[in-house]
Amino acid sequence: MKVKYRIDDSDLITKLHKEYGIQVESVNFIPMGDSAYSYWLKCTNGERYYLKLFDHHNDKQRTSVERLPYYLPLTWQMYHQGLFRNIAYPIKNQSGDFKTTFIDITVVLFNFIEGETLAAAYPFSKEILEAIAKSVALIQKITPFIEQYTLLTETFDISFESDLEKCIWMLENTETFDNSIKQALRELVLAKKEQIFVLLNLVRKLRGIAIADTNEKVLCHGDIWGGNLIHCESGLYFIDWESAVIAPPEFDLVGYIGEEFGVFFSTYEKHTGKTVTINPDLLRFYAYRHHLRNLTTWLMNILYRNTEEAQNENDLAMILYHCMNRWDSIEPRVGTVEAWLGNRM
Template sequence: MKVKYRIEDSDLVTKLDKEYGIQVESVNFIPLGDSAYSYLLNCTNGERYYLKLYDHQNDRQRSNTERLQYYLPLTWQMYHQGLFRNITYPIKNQNGGFKTTFTDITVVLFNFIEGETLAEAYPFSKEILETIAKSVALIQKITPFIEKTALLTETFDISFESDLEKCISLLENTKTFSNSIKQTLREHVLAKKEQVFALLNLVRKLRGIALADTKEKVLCHGDIWGGNLIRCENGLYFIDWESAMIAPPEYDLVGYIGEEFGVFFSTYEKHTGKIVTINPDLLRFYSYRHHLRNLTSWLMNILHRNTEEEQNENDLEMILCHCMNRWDSIEPRIRVVEALLNNRRDG
């Protein structure tokens, strides 16, 4: 979120002191993401924490709190049982809970990781790619040791499709928006309307293929991009586990399709200790679903959720510069993967 939540810092500090017993000296809002509000907390004893705040009035953030019951116990177990320690994990409140719910908000306190994110480190170096690939393999290898019954399992959900269709319909039926950002949104999205629906139909078809795939499912992070990776002196840390679930390996491999896939996959396969079969249609499903789901979320934000123009400007930029402009590159990148897999099979 680009604009901080409507709560006084002093009120937030009081609530945190009561629930967590921490003496917060300063609260610094971090303007990133849209799944929750982010803060850095500096305490009087020198400790630092990362805080996520979910607004119950925002339907997306409210629904995101439902995922807390899955990934918070997971990351707690991973860290405290030594399964995989380069992660963020929840700090329990004084009642032993992983989250704290107030009237209008839910908050989660995490350990703070000192370092730099890899959000601006693209294109990744060979060293970074190999480090990520090794970690992905290690995460998947701990699957037998985690409590899978408490985790989400991939269903290849595309329930966003109805909201996407409604947003497109609203843009079509409103000839002129008084808000300039919404008007710009209308012009750009409707220019891509045919492609949007063609991709949506493709995702529906690919979902059927995905459901028929019998590949063994493993623990996946689900959102391994540079912004969720922090490089520190003692290694690479994986943060924001909201999308974690038991899923096909492709769920975590899809972010590295294209020219970099050869380096990434060879290291990943080496550290899994076995030959891994890749289904390119699963990579297609995850690629197109990712972009269409993001498009839907940002459309919903601009048309229905956002109350600040700064947030609208951010979400419009995300649609134009981090979504629609990338659709045409997906198929060529997957073809690179297919060529690599074919050469390996033929060799």
């Protein structure tokens, strides 16, 4: 989120002291993401924490709250049982709960990781690619040791399609918006309408192929991009596990298709300790689904959710520069993977 939640810092500090017993000196807003409001906290004793705040009036953030019971116990177990320690894990409140709910919000407190995110580090160096690939392999290898009953299993969900169709219908049936950003959105999206529906139909077809795939499913982070990776002196840390799921390994490999795939996959396979079979159609499914689901989220934000113009500006830019401009590169990048896999046989 680009604009902080409408709560006074003093009120938030009072709530956190009551629920967690911590003496917060300052609350510092972090303008990032859209599934929650992010803050880092400085306490009077010098300790620091990371805080996520979810607004119950925002339907996307309500959905994020529904996922908390799945990934918070997972990350707690991964850290405290030593399965994978380079991770953001929840801090329990004084009642022993992973989350705290007030009237209109839910908050979760996490350990603070000192370092820099890799959001602005693209293109990644060979060393960074190898570090990510090694971690992905280690995460997948702990699958037998985690309490899987607490986790979601991949269903290849594309339920966003109804919201996407609703948003396009809204844009088609409103010739003129009284908001310049919504008007710009209308022109941008309707110019791509035909391609959007071609891709949506492709995702529906690929979903059938994905469901029929019989390869093993493993623990996946589900959103391994630079903004969810923190590089510090002690190594590479993985944060924001909201999308964690038991899924085909392709779910965590799709972010590294293209020219860098050879470096990434070689290191990944080395640390899994076995030969891994890749289904290119699963890579296609995850790549196209990712972009269409993101498009839907940002459309819903602008048309129905956002209350701040700064957030609308951000979401329009995300559609233009982190979504639509990447669609045409997906097939060539998957083709590069297919060629690399074919050459090593």
